[in-house]
Amino acid sequence: xxxxxxxxxxxxxxxxxxxxxxxxxxxxxxxxxxxxxxxxxxxxxxxxxxxxxxxxxxxxxxxxxxxxxxxxxxxxxxxxxxxxxxxxxxxxxxxxxxxxxxxxxxxxxxxxxxxxxxxxxxxxxxxxxxxxxxxxxxxxxxxxxxxxxxxxxxxxxxxxxxxxxxxxxxxxxxxxxxxxxxxxxxxxxxxxxxxxxxxxxxxxxxxxxxxxxxxxxxxxxxxxxxxxxxxxxxxxxxxxxxxxxxxxxxxxxxxxxxxxxxxxxxxxxxxxxxxxx
Numbered sequence: 001x002x003x004x005x006x007x008x009x010x011x012x013x014x015x016x017x018x019x020x021x022x023x024x025x026x027x028x029x030x031x032x033x034x035x036x037x038x039x040x041x042x043x044x045x046x047x048x049x050x051x052x053x054x055x056x057x058x059x060x061x062x063x064x065x066x067x068x069x070x071x072x073x074x075x076x077x078x079x080x081x082x083x084x085x086x087x088x089x090x091x092x093x094x095x096x097x098x099x100x101x102x103x104x105x106x107x108x109x110x111x112x113x114x115x116x117x118x119x120x121x122x123x124x125x126x127x128x129x130x131x132x133x134x135x136x137x138x139x140x141x142x143x144x145x146x147x148x149x150x151x152x153x154x155x156x157x158x159x160x161x162x163x164x165x166x167x168x169x170x171x172x173x174x175x176x177x178x179x180x181x182x183x184x185x186x187x188x189x190x191x192x193x194x195x196x197x198x199x200x201x202x203x204x205x206x207x208x209x210x211x212x213x214x215x216x217x218x219x220x221x222x223x224x225x226x227x228x229x230x231x232x233x234x235x236x237x238x239x240x241x242x243x244x245x246x247x248x249x250x251x252x253x254x255x256x257x258x259x260x261x262x263x264x265x266x267x268x269x270x271x272x273x274x275x276x277x
Contacts, residue, residue: 003048003101011105011117017170024120026172029112036182037116046117047094050102107174120172125163125190130225131202133160134271139194139239140230141260144169148179149261150228155183157268162187165194165236194227198242201225205244207235208263212246215267220274228264 003011013019014027025045028034034047102111129135136154141147147169154162169176171191177184198205203223227243229235235243249258249266258266 003097003105008101008104011115012107014117015107017173020120020170020172026118026120026174026177027107027115028118028174028177029106029108029115030178031112031114033178033182034114034116037118037177037185040182040185042118042185044092044116044118046092048097048102048105048115048117049094050099050113051096118172123188123190125161125192125197129161130163130197131223133223134221134268135159135161135163135225136264136268137163137165137194137198137225137227138168139165139227139236140167140233141228142167142169143231143260144173144175145179146231146260147171147173148176148181148184150264151176151180151187151189152183153261153265153268155180155187156265157272159268160188162189163194163197164189164191165239166191194236195238195242198225198227198239201242205242206267207240207243207246208248208267209234209246210248210251210257212248215247215249215270218247218270218274221271222275224271226264226267226271228260231260 010023010025011027014023014025020026028037034044038044097105099111102113102115105115106112134157136150136159138147138150141150141164147164151162164171168191171184171189180187203225204221205225205227206218207227208229227235227239229239247267249263
């Protein structure tokens, strides 16, 4: 059955945050990222795939045939994350659509072969949560790709949570989800007023700043908050009073600054290594 005009309008409207919030839904595209989220157990509301006859499966997928995918073969299964991810991992039956329908529904100039719809979830931050474990706090990080990368870094280093200030890039923006490479489904992420939640924190709050102390001299910390400021202006005036210790990554060359993701990764690595020592 072809997609209705209302269905297409709804899918297209999810490009904008206000419509995502109104409908409580978001979209993610691409066989690899959808498969990553399925592998992480993310429950999609709907999955749309281009009809088999319009998008030929790869030789590896074709060789699997009906043995692994008895009712159909879809490009969603053909992703390089180890073994093929069976389409049965999805909790919903994939909906086949035509390339033209995908082109009209897609949020990308070049449509993918897979588009999935998920439900927005806003998990409140529990009182006192920041006093336990390692937290990555994002203060006005507005680049969606950077936010996704920071989620991936938090996942890599096994941080307990990520907290985003309301002026960060939307957690459910496609670029955030794609850049996270599946970490979106594994990392506990919250949106909250950073100044308010940091006000009563009992653990060290580390702010990344060019004038800070050498990050390599950090003592072992198993509980701490690492604050990463915006790409253009650094830490906000509201957050600065709550920072207990400023750290920096020593510069040996002439670069003006480091990307937010690189800086966060180096700080996280130092915290993890010092905790093991």
